Amino acid sequence: MTPAPADQPILSGLRIVELSAFIAAPLGGATLAALGADVIRVDPPGGGIDIDRWPLHGGRSLYWAGLNQGKRSVVIDTRSEAGRRQVAGLIAAPGEGGGIVLTNLPVKQWSSYEELSKLRRDLIMVVITGDRDGATAVDYTVNAALGFPWLTGSEGHDGPVNHVLPAWDGMTGYLAAVAILAAERHRRLHGEGQLVELSLSDVGLAMAGHLGLIGEAILEAEPRGRFGNDVYGTFGRDFGTRDGRRVMVLALTARQWASLGEATGLVREFAGVESRAGADFRNESDRWIHRKPLFELLETWFARHDLAGIRKAFDAHGVLWSPYQTVKQLVADDPRASTANPMFAQIEHAAARVRPLAVKKNPPGRSPRGS
């Protein structure tokens, strides 16, 4: 054990080779890179399949740039035998924190765990697929199969509503980072490598399970309804203000419920609904079941107040709420999305280090290494 050198990021010493496209695998790599790992993308000449994805600015992909921050990149043409040998050598190069590859590209014979682990017996390989059986699936097909689009959007809406945020890609990318760190811990303790396969579809199913949706669908006769912006099982919805803004308001706890009554001056009206319904609004279930008359009282209240006054009252009372913002409003008005937030200062710094497609003179390192 050696003392940590000053200014050394937490994952320094870890080296990951990334063969990837789109979101999940690049996000996993970017996450490890942001923590100080040396992440080296292998890109084909001219860039990978996602090099030009929208949104663009000045002909450059903001999407690609955002997902590949803080990484190094080496251009190698794996259509040639020499290129494939070079990539395999880079993956298997010696070094305690090396010998780790993250990919969501189709695994070929040369890039299989079997072949690569001949070059380095303690290889760690994390392979992201669509379905567990290897079938192609992406965030939007996985989401369609899981049922969320039938639960999203207005109660009366006809048809599914897709999410815009590729949430399954995001979760899968972070789980890939978990997998790499778990496998590297195991290797450090026991010298063993690891092949980890992780599918978007299983990530989605696991999350639906964690949230109780799968158990509910198996055990309950009635399917879950579609509730618009009402947050299922608790008290929360959006409202329109007098000056034409929208706000999201929740009361997940008894304290938040009390705060909302005090901030709006509706304590007595809420108590009237409570006693007529024979309910106890300190309980989350009762607030959900009897939400409609409560929402009506709040609709009237919000329609009479401007955002500025609402902000003052709600922040003073500790109400759980947020104005809705467009992305433009977020970057223009919200200090959290500015360099006042140290994370953005960091990200700017990291972005400055992005050197897309710059060739890195990494020695191919062909010597096999045992555990």
Place this chain on the structure above:
Amino acid sequence: MTPAPADQPILSGLRIVELSAFIAAPLGGATLAALGADVIRVDPPGGGIDIDRWPLHGGRSLYWAGLNQGKRSVVIDTRSEAGRRQVAGLIAAPGEGGGIVLTNLPVKQWSSYEELSKLRRDLIMVVITGDRDGATAVDYTVNAALGFPWLTGSEGHDGPVNHVLPAWDGMTGYLAAVAILAAERHRRLHGEGQLVELSLSDVGLAMAGHLGLIGEAILEAEPRGRFGNDVYGTFGRDFGTRDGRRVMVLALTARQWASLGEATGLVREFAGVESRAGADFRNESDRWIHRKPLFELLETWFARHDLAGIRKAFDAHGVLWSPYQTVKQLVADDPRASTANPMFAQIEHAAARVRPLAVKKNPPGRSPRGS
């Protein structure tokens, strides 16, 4: 370095104490528990604030059960000094893989990093908050501020559309697991503990940055539009079939685009649109820009075909697609959501190990331990 015992899960030896409620922190703990870490929840008598959250079955929370699979639990009342000492002792108990605490509850003086690290100098503590500044925020308020609800739902829809999936909670939970493993690696190498603070709001902002949305909003004059179920910047949308089902279809790559033409027999019609527009549909951008006439051709095609025939043609040609399913359809019809999927066999097994609120006789272990 010692050889790994057979049947030992990858994170065995790691012990995490969890003080938590709702989704992100419990999910982080459940993720580490599923990989073999010993995760011990500390719960107040009668259960925490989320013990009765919907969905329920037979009066029991499927939500709570789903988020706390595979953990152990100890009931301790931290309102008493003795209880607080007991929890602090459990957190700081000796052992190489111990001394790790994950929480999203308000940090009190006794549960602060400063106090706990007096008992164990190499303590690792991961604290999940709403906002970076400690202000309360939850998935639905963070999402309102980020702009996604204005991008979700039909083009003509008036007002924001919330997501139903608490995506920011999910990502934050997985990132908390990343943080714990990264900090434990650092401690193993250098003997140092770590306090990691992670906010839902920063996770959301980082993801909006990774996807290029923040850069786009800063750099582009025009705000991004709302495109219903059309997937931004590529070719993808939902369609209705003759037998009343909906399907999601995408073509992210030139190969997938060719497959879609072949499977539907619309190659010539697509080429006609391409030449009239002066476009090259091998490019993702061109498929996005000229999607409307292509969608019209496909609408007509889908309206003439049943799901069974579509499945046959699409799977034969390797089209990237999925039928939409309700959660009920998912559990009834999709083998991926059954025990045919080894993950669900595993989860069933883990669920059998859930012992909510069972008292664990862990020695309080008060002896301070240096690094």
